[in-house]
Amino acid sequence: MTQDTPLHPGLNLGAPHGEAHTRSEPVIFGFWVFLMSDLILFGILFATYVAMRNGTAGGPGPLELFDLTSVAIQTGLLLLSSLTYGFASLLLKHGNGQRRGLMIWLIITAALGLAFLGFELTDFHSMAQDGGVPSRSGWLSAYYALVGLHGLHITLGLLWIGVMLVQIGVLGLNCRVKTRLLMLGLYWHFLDLVWIGIFSIVFLAGVA
Amino acid sequence: MKNTAWQRELKHYLIGGLLSLILTVVAFAAVLGVDLSRAATLAIVAVAGVAQLIIQVRYFLHIDLSRQKREDLHLILFSLLLLTLMAGGTIWIMGDLAGRMY
C-alpha cells in the first residue's frame, strides 16, 4: 500500500527509488503549479484568438491558409512523442538505472518533436507565401502568437531534452536528474494537451 | 513483481495512446470526411477534444479520482474554474462589444 501511495502528480518513481522519490514531492508539485500558471497564459491567448476570429480585415482566412493534412501529421507526431516519452519514464522507473534505453527513447522523442516543429515551420512559411503574415491582420496576429507560443514551448522542450541527455551522460541518474526527467515528462505531456486545444479550436473549428 | 507493474503501466500508456488516436481521427473525420452541419461538426470536435483531454490527463499525467491525489485534482479544478472565468469572460465581453459595433 505505502509503496503505491503517490506523492505528487504524474508518474511517481515509487518507494524503491528512495530519496529520489521523496525529494521529488515538493519539486514536482511546484512544477505542477507552474504548469497551471502556464495554462492560464495559453488560456488568455486562446480567448484572444477566439475574440479576434473575425478580425481578418479583408485578408486571407483559415480556409485559404490552413493545411489540415499537415496539421494531422503534426498531431500524430506529437501524440507519438508523448507516448515515447511515456516509455522513457517507464524505463526511468523500472529500468534499474540503465541509461542506454532511456537515452534512446529520449532521442526518439526529440526527433519526433523536431519533425513536428519542421512541419509547423513549413506551414508558417507556406502561409506567409500566401500573404498570411502576422502583420496582415488581427486574426493572423492571434494565430501566430498562439501557435507560435506552443512552438516556442516545444523548442524549449527540445533544448531541455538535449540538456537532460548531457546530464544523464555526465551526472548519471542521480536524484536531481530523475526529478528533472519527471518534470520534463509533465511538461511534454502538457504540451500535447495544449495541442489538442489548438487543433480543435484553431484548425478544425476554423475550417469547419 | 516489478515486471508486472511495468507491464501494467505500459499498457496504461498504450491504452491512452490508442484512445487519443481514435478521438483525433473522429475529430478530423468530422471536418474532412463527412458532410455535416457546421453546428454538428463543431459539437463533435468539441466533445472529441474534451474527451481526449480527459484521456490524456488520466493515462499520461496519471491524475485520477483516487483518494491520495485529491490535492492535485483540487488544483486542476481550481485552475479550470479560473480558466473558464478568464477565457469565458473574455469571449463574452469581447463578443458583446463586437455585437454592439455593427
Next chain:
Amino acid sequence: MSDPIFGRLEWSSFFVHEFIAAPSIDSAVAAGAGLAVVVGGIALLGVLLRYRLWGRLWRDWLTSADHKKIGIMYIVLALVMMARGVLEGVAMRTHQATALDGGILSAEHFAQLFSTHGTIMILFVAMPLLIGLINYVVPLQIGARDMVFPVMNQVSLGLTTAAAALIMVSLVVGHFETGGWSAYPPYTGADFNPGVGPDYWIWAIVLSGIGTTLTGINFAVTIYKSRAPGMHFMRMPMFTWTALCTAIMIVYAMPPLTAGSLMLALDRYLDFHFFTNDLGGNMMNYANIFWMFGHPEVYIVVLPAFGVFSEISATYAAKRLYGYASLVFATMAIAAVSFTVWLHHFFTMGQSASVNIAFGIATMIIAVPTGVKIYDWMATLYRGRIRLTAPMIYMLGFFILFVIGGLSGVIQANPTVDFQVHNTLFLVAHFHNVLIPGTLFGMLAGIQYWFPKAFGFRLDERLSRRAAWLWIIGFCFAFLPLYWLGLLGMPRRSASFSDPAFVPWMYVALAGALVLLSAFFTMLQMGWVSVRDRKRLAVPAGDPWDGRTLEWSVSSPPPEWNFAATPQVYSRDAFAVEKEAGHPYLPAQRYADIKMPNATSMGMAVCIAATLMGFGLVWHIWWLAIAGLLGMAASMIARGFVTQTEHTISAAELEQAHRDWLDDVANTRAVTRDEETSPGNRGLAAADVVP
C-alpha cells in the same frame, strides 16, 4: 535606421541634454532626478569601496539563498523605490497646485510622473514589501528552515531588481512611458508612441512579472509542503493564510499581465495587430486582459496587510484572534471572487448593461468577506488589554480610513454611479484610500512589528509613533480633498485645468503631500536613531511583544537555520500555548544534522543578464539583448550541473548554539507589558497577561 552597435541610443538620449538645450523648471526637475540617480549610484559605490564593504555585501547578502536575507533585500528595494514614488507624488501635487491654465511642468513630464508613480508604487513598492515580509516571516511561522526553492527565490529577487533597475535607468537615459501605469494602447502602440517610453514599461513589467510568478509558486509550495509536523491548515497563523492565498492569486493573476504586455510588445516590435486601430486590431481586449491581472492584483497587495493586522490585533490586545475560521474563509472567498470582478475597471467601455450588471453584482459581493474581517478584528480588540504601540496606531488609521475607502469603492460597483465618477479624481482618491491605509499601513505595521525579529533590536518607539501619525494625517489632507475635486468633475491625470474652484483644494492636497513626505523622512530618522541606539533597544531573547506564533520562539535575529530542531505543533498560536503551559524555552529532545542551501551567484547572474537584455530590447541594441538572453539561459543550464548545492550543519553545532541562547534567555529579566517599550525589554515576556 538604428545603429548596429548603439541601436537608437544617441547622446541626446541622456538626461542632461534637454536641460542644456532648453533650460527651464521642467527640464531642471528632470535633470535633477537623473542626476540624483547617477550621484546616488556613484555615492553608494564609493561607500562600498571606501569601507571595503563590497566583499561582505557579496558574500553575506547578494549571493545568500537564506529566505531571511532575501526578504530583507526585497524590503530595501521597496524602500528605495518608495523614496522615488513619494517624491514623484510631491512633484505631481506641486505641479497640479500651479496647474490652473499652466503649471510648472510640461504635460509630457507630468504624464511620465503619474505613469512611473503608479507603476513603481504597485509593482516595485507594494509587491516587494509584501513579498519581502512573506519571505521573511512565513518560513519562521510554519516551522520551516527555508523556502522549498531557495535559489529560485534569489532568481525572483534578481528579476524584480532588474525590472526596477530599468525604471531607474529610464531617468538617466531616454524617458518613461506616458500612458499611465496601465499603458493602454493604441496610445502606447508604435503608431502614436514610437519612442522608448512604452518599451521601458513593457520590459520592466515582463521581467518583474516572471519574477513574481516564480515567487508565488515558491510561497505556495513552501506553505503546502514545508509546514512543521502538526501544523494543519487550520492551525496556520493568519498571516501565513493570507500569504498562501496571495501566492495562489499571484500564480493565476500574473499570466494575463505577462500575456498582455508581451502582446503589446509584439505589436510594437514585430508589427502585429492585437491592439492597433487598423487591420482587425482590438484595443478593448487590452483593457480586458490588463484588468484580469489588475483586479486580483488589488487583493494580492491587500491580503497580506490583512494578515499583518490579524497578527498584531491578537498580539497587542493579548487575546486570541476572534473568528479564526471566518477569517480563513473570508480570505479564501476574497481570493476566488477577486477573479470575477475585473470588468468594473471599464464599465464605460461600451458593453451591454447586462454585462456591467453581472460584474457590478460580483463587485458588491466581494465587499462582504472584507466586512467580515473588519468585524473579526474589532471583536479581537474588544475587551483586550490593548497597548497603543506604533503598529496599533497604523491599525487605528486603517480601521477608520480603510472603511471609508471601501465604501467609496463599493458605491462605484453600481455602474450608474461609476459612469459619473469614472476617470475623475474621485477614483484616484478611492484607490489611494484603500492602498495607503490598507496595503501601506499594513506593510509598515508589519515592518514595525517584525523588525526586532529580523535585526535583534526594536525601532525607536517615539519616532515610530510620530511617523505613524504623520502618515495618517498626511493621508487625510492629501487624498480626502480629491474626493471632492472628483465630484466637482476634475478629470484624473490632467496636466492643467481651467476651473479656479479646484485651486484651494489642490493646495490642501499639496500640504498633505508634504506631510506624507515628512512622514517618510521621519521613518528614515527612526531607522537612523534605532540603529544608533541598537544596544539600548536590543531584544536578543526574541519575544519583545509577547508574540503568539512560532517566529517569536527563536532568537532575534534568528540563526541561519531558524529552528535548532523542527518544532512539533499541537494547536493554533503554538508559542502562546507553550508559554501558557509554562515551558516555552526547552532544549530539543534530539538534535539532528541538517542541510542548508549553499550561497550562489545565480540570482545576481540572472539579475545582470536580465537588466542588459531589457536595456538592449528597449534601445533596439539587438546584440546586447541576445547576449543577455543567452547569459540567463547559460546560467540556468550551468546551474543544472552543480551537484554541491547544500552544506551540512552538525547536530552538535545546532545543540551548542541553541543551549547558549537558552542560557542567555534564562539570564534575561522578563518584562511585563507595561514595560514593553522601555529599555528593560530584552525580548523575554513575563506572564502578566492572563489570556
